[in-house]
Ligand SMILES: [Zn+2]
């Protein structure tokens with residue numbers, strides 16, 4: 001169906017100065033309860049492990065993408081560029097990234113130090129972030145690496161649990177080894193989306209829900225974000241939306257440990273019901289016009305204030321005069337709906353199944369919007 005751009009004047013201004021009609025920098029409104037939606041990529045590589053760019057490029061990309069948080073997480077054990085770039089200090093990648101951030105005055109961006117502990121199954125690949133010293137994680141036994149991370153107050157998460165070389169059927173499973181890590185306070189989160197491996201796992205989402213783990217989406221970027229994810233040309237890297245009380249590292253860390261996150265990949269949102277609902281309700285709202293006195297159908301704008309599109313199924317009693325029950329709300333747009341009512345209501349109430357918002361294994365979110373009809 002037809003959509004109307006949210007702010008025609010703003011879009012003209014953007015096009016006039018040469019930028020794409022789709023803003024590259026992602027921007028989300030606050031949640032209804034006043035929390036800030038921080039965009040974070042907590043899994044990235046540079047030439048200091050098996051990535052293809054210098055760490056300064058990661059910081060510049062993050063700034064262009066409108067991220068609030070970027071973690072530098074080089075493989076500790078996988079070092080293909082070691083002969084060209086020897087670096088006995090495993091904090092160097094982070095230090096260069098942080099120096100770039102400071103030099104560039106990217107005050108909105110928080111850069112955090114991390115590492116990817118990279119082993120075969122059952123350990124697999126596990127990221128630790130908020131490290132003071134990544135060198136302390138260079139241990140023979142990967143469990144000792146996680147114990148060293150815990151001693152630094154790190155947040156630790158399991159990467160790409162549906163990676164085909166480790167799980168040939170693509171079904172993420174939690175091994176006894178990982179259950180032990182969770183019980184020992186050594187593992188707090190799991191990736192449900194990984195941008196490099198095209199990993200999208202509703203099984204991992206259910207694992208997070210069943211085991212009290214934080215839900216994460218990451219890019220795991222090795223090359224350029226532009227080329228991998230069409231950033232600036234309508235695409236964006238997968239990331240984690242973190243619902244924090246403030247735009248500070250402490251508030252971010254607090255929200256992460258308290259599991260207030262939503263993974264975002266393409267137009268998919270995955271997470272706990274309350275958090276996904278908070279994001280969807282921050283994005284979408286109804287703006288009704290008045291009844292015209294002649295007809296009992298009501299023109300309503302479905303406003304989408306977010307940089308992702310929504311695919312909705314109308315499950316309300318009311319039906320629409322101008323479209324069927326399937327409604328596509330383009331990002332940053334207003335979608336006109338003409339709702340068949342009685343003509344005497346003072347409120348319009350519509351319920352949708354949000355097909356691109358998952359709150360469990362193959363379980364979409366249902367959300368009800370309500371707005372007063374002007375007299
Ligand atoms: Zn990995």
Ligand SMILES: [Zn+2]
Pocket residue numbers: 043044045116220
């Ligand atoms: Zn990685």
